[in-house]
Amino acid sequence: MTTRQSRFISSFFYPIRPLVLLLLLFIPLLNGCAGKTESDKLQVVASIEPLAWFAERIGGDRVSVSVMVPSGGNPHTYEPTPKQMAQVSHAALFVKAGSGVEFELDWMPRLVDLNKSMTVCNASEGVTLLPMSAEKYEHAVPAEEHHDHGNFDPHFWLSPANARLIAKNVERSLAAIDPAGKEYYAANAAALDRELQALDSEIRKQLSVVKNRRFLVFHPAWGYFAHEYGLEQIAAEEEGKTLTPRQMERVIGEARSAGIRVVFVSPQFSSAQADAIAGDIGGQTVTVDPLAHDYAANLRKATAAFVQSMQ
Numbered sequence: 001m002t003t004r005q006s007r008f009i010s011s012f013f014y015p016i017r018p019l020v021l022l023l024l025l026f027i028p029l030l031n032g033c034a035g036k037t038e039s040d041k042l043q044v045v046a047s048i049e050p051l052a053w054f055a056e057r058i059g060g061d062r063v064s065v066s067v068m069v070p071s072g073g074n075p076h077t078y079e080p081t082p083k084q085m086a087q088v089s090h091a092a093l094f095v096k097a098g099s100g101v102e103f104e105l106d107w108m109p110r111l112v113d114l115n116k117s118m119t120v121c122n123a124s125e126g127v128t129l130l131p132m133s134a135e136k137y138e139h140a141v142p143a144e145e146h147h148d149h150g151n152f153d154p155h156f157w158l159s160p161a162n163a164r165l166i167a168k169n170v171e172r173s174l175a176a177i178d179p180a181g182k183e184y185y186a187a188n189a190a191a192l193d194r195e196l197q198a199l200d201s202e203i204r205k206q207l208s209v210v211k212n213r214r215f216l217v218f219h220p221a222w223g224y225f226a227h228e229y230g231l232e233q234i235a236a237e238e239e240g241k242t243l244t245p246r247q248m249e250r251v252i253g254e255a256r257s258a259g260i261r262v263v264f265v266s267p268q269f270s271s272a273q274a275d276a277i278a279g280d281i282g283g284q285t286v287t288v289d290p291l292a293h294d295y296a297a298n299l300r301k302a303t304a305a306f307v308q309s310m311q
Helices: 003-030 049-062 082-089 102-114 134-139 160-177 179-207 223-228 245-257 272-280 295-309
Strands: 042-048 063-069 093-096 119-122 214-217 232-235 262-265 284-287
Touching: 042 049, 042 082, 042 102, 042 160, 049 063, 049 093, 049 160, 049 179, 049 295, 063 082, 063 102, 082 102, 093 102, 093 160, 119 160, 160 179, 160 223, 179 295, 214 245, 223 232, 232 245, 245 272, 262 272, 262 295, 272 284
Parallel strands: 042 063, 042 093, 093 119, 214 232, 214 262, 262 284
Antiparallel strands: none
16 A cells, blocks of 8 residues: 555544544443443432432342432532433433422433433422421422422421431332332331331430420521421521621521520531631531431431530
């Protein structure tokens, strides 16, 4: 072959190279058939860490679970990585909160478009959503009947009673897409339900001796927990907005009048203003995570912190 012929062939194939490279990149996605991998486990994606925990506990060794908003990630602002989008593209099941979590409001339509064969489990099905303000709890509505969640508290999973509903919803979705594992999922769900009932009894016993039943949080994530156990959550901020000086004064005054010395903060948000409030009331900030992965262990940890603050 002459040099001239070699150059001609090279120039002919050169424009094709980018297309070949693109095809090579997409081959792994195309191989993710029916939500299964080489290990033959169902691929499950959860929007947040607590929901991933439920999928793991019920799915057991029949599922492989990944999460969109990772530990420490802010669900108000998080954007998925290319790797996470690839996981969604071959997932069999997506477990969403369905309660107004901002990440889902922004991304669920795009995630569903990416994988139209994916089943979506609404973990909040059967849950009664509570308004952000405790004074308006008479306006609570079933999650499936309310599509504009802007004025409702999305953190429904922080009540063990709601956690039992989450488990049932996940079990039902897994059994629907994997009938061969129906009995296995049912057994796991029954064991988890017993554990959640025991957790509820444990929390009630710990809180039964507490007389001062008010606690102060900077980000209002613990309304369902408070509602479940007859506590009052005093929230510093609303809708993730920075407090004005007047709002700071109001919160500090309310904390002082209630004898509160602890400001609870979430690790997903800045604690600067909470630290300032704690300084003015002669107290401290304590971290409680509404999005921790290990649901049961996290509620035990949070309960102990609340009890100590309300003594």
